[in-house]
Amino acid sequence: MAAVFPANQVIVVGGGLAGMSAANTVVELGGRTVLLDKSSFCGGNSTKATSGINGAGTKTQKTKSIPDNAEIFIADTLKGGAKKPELAKVLCANSAADVDWLVDKFDLDLSLVARLGGHSQPRTHRGKERFPGMTITYALIQMLEKVAEKTNRARIITKAEVYKLLQNGKSVVGCEYKKAGKVVKEFGPMVLASGGFGADFGSDSLLATYRPDLLHLPTTNGEHCTGDAIKMGEAIGATTIDLEWVQVHPTGLVKPDDPDAKVKFLAAEALRGVGGIVLDANGDRFCNELGRRDYVTGEMWKNKPPFRLCLNKAAADEIIWHAKHYTGRGVMKFYPSGEDLAKDMGVPLQKLVDAHQKHFEAAKKQARRAAMNPRHPRHPRHPEP
Template sequence: MSNPVVIIGTGLAGLATANQLVKTHNVPIVLIDKAASIGGNSIKASSGINGAHTTIQEQQQIVDSPELFLKDTVKSAKGKGSEPLMDKLSKDSHLAIEWLQSEFDLKLDLLAQLGGHSVPRTHRSSGKLPPGFEIVSTLSKYLKDLAETKPELVKIQLDSKVTDVNIDGERNVTGVQYQDKEGNKHTIATSYVVFCSGGFGFSKDMLKRYAPDLIDLPTTNGSQTTGDGQNILEKLGADMIDMDQVQVHPTGLVDPTDRSAGWKFLGAEALRGLGGILLNPSTGKRFVNELTTRDIVTAAIQSQCPKDDNRAYLVMGQGIYEVLKNNLDFYMFKKLIKKVSLEDAIKEYNLPITAEEFAKDLTTYSTADKDAFDRPLVTKNFGDSIKTSTEIFIGEVTPVVHFTMGGAKINTDSEVVNKEGKPLAKGLYAAGEVSGGVHGANRLGGSSLLECVVFGRTAGNSIANSIKC
């Protein structure tokens, strides 16, 4: 093979594809991105990566299986998406975790149960780094080192926006067109291209086209998330599936000094997964199972909490701080979360309950045999003796545009397909948020990083097998 594989996007999908091609198959690659740095939205992922029937689960005596994970995923998808892709996601999930552990020495030794999951299966490492940052930085370092020592094998090209893919009359990929930051146009000759360019959650134009009711919501997406890959693939004739399925995450953190900001830090789902609760500002009471799927929690905030500012309070105890110290320290540094006593929380957040009532509610939540909202019981995190002086961590949250489930439909080999379900062109692949069919109407927390690894590695293996043929 004389020409390199071109991988568009440097989030985890692109990094997984690149590492699989280079590390396992010794296939040369060009990693290209319009941004000035590597990582995309993946670098900000804060809860972890899913895996079913993993060694870590077995060590912690958690019974899980790909079948149970598939059941949860299909239920969350609400009849949309592609079940064969969901089946592959769940069956390959433990392989993705093992690959990260064995090939890159990532621990991924802690577990959380996020919304919509039947058991704890979202893995992250014990240590100081958030999971997205840890995984992305580890995988990108390997490629950066190779780009220095073996430039014939790895080339990383940033500040370069892909504008088109060349396909000949026999439907073979022949090249990728891009524009550098000075506006100069170039073409890279290649027989294989993998789109890993992310979603479109930052683009008001795309949201107006596919989900106009969400256009006024803030977003967690970086400014690079504008659907460039979807637009190119649609023009080429890809089957664009579930493009109107845009996930609104219930817990974007509100900055009290800039409440109307259009961009929000995400309050990691692990905060709720490990025991955090949501309070209605107008009652000071819980109002939803915080561990149901994101769409249901979002709908509860939007229908039950004050409509003027579309917000709720996220409340956590010391036990969560001990597990997610780095997350909470960062949120407190940014003044998005405060540590206060129950008495002070009542005053500062104008909750319409007494401190004694607040303490009683938290005690009931922490000790009841059955939760009032049928939430799976989790480890106590507010302490054994909750008093009005007990300190909690509290912040305002609001629903935010977070993830676009739709995109160019792929098959289980990560090939982009046309409206007839056939490969759109020989050598054309996609992985990650640019693709569609993996999540249906609602994505489970922890499955975005997983999707990137599973289908990025699949694209790499499919290309390597095609080259050998």
């Protein structure tokens, strides 16, 4: 027999940052919510985010005199290949308020700001320790857990596999899920925030339907990312758009003892943002590491694997928590010297010296251009458009 709960609530499916943001916002505005997640714990892919969260015109940027705003962010997004200006505007125009909300509401440290791939300004925010995705998402989880413990305004239900949307006519009025062998119905407005389908490699998967050319690649998505909510929407006649736009991230970390694993560790873009360089099997640097992801990925297709992401001491010290974590997980290796790295790669040491020197000279040249040209996006007095 199915259990039935009252409808004076908002139902959120998915316990990552999007779902937790929605649920916390409902509570903040005086409502009630139930959050459902099929995994045994909340967090989702959001906890894997290792570089930070983007915001243009944030309080943190202003304290650092970074001349950024929503218009510059929108321009960068459209230049990066976004096809729908109206969606880019929503994403970018709300970004400052969203980052400030995280800092103010959840007492988060997002005081470090870096310029990463595709951005003309430093706008990727993170804290001084740990992975920012984990820190941010857990803060929201803990806030909602406190509400659930002390009041009846929030419930968090894990191991809850939502498999059906309930309708009254053409309107969605709730959902049905399975937990511990029981069927449960929840009624209320629905927020679907259960992520994408990058880890669904089946022959009938959304990935096979829309991007079969990518089925052979591994993923950095969690194994839970199988497009359940999209399929539920399609089952009741919902229209989908843009499902063919699957991003291939250029840097995943390979475990030496399991090189063919379909799920990889994500190599944070921040590793490149602090000065890490990507080398091919010959020890050659072949791309701008801070270019758009599709560009970096495209250049990797043209060159010879295996590829190595190399950080010198200065770069590693700037992101030392990440480096120690990756090293501890066996997906990053410390070399006492460049000579040791060259020997392991089977290339002349001078190859690595030349690659690092050219990178260093290019960085100095860019810094000089920024200092001399007030209209350069890295100049401290760069005028707003």
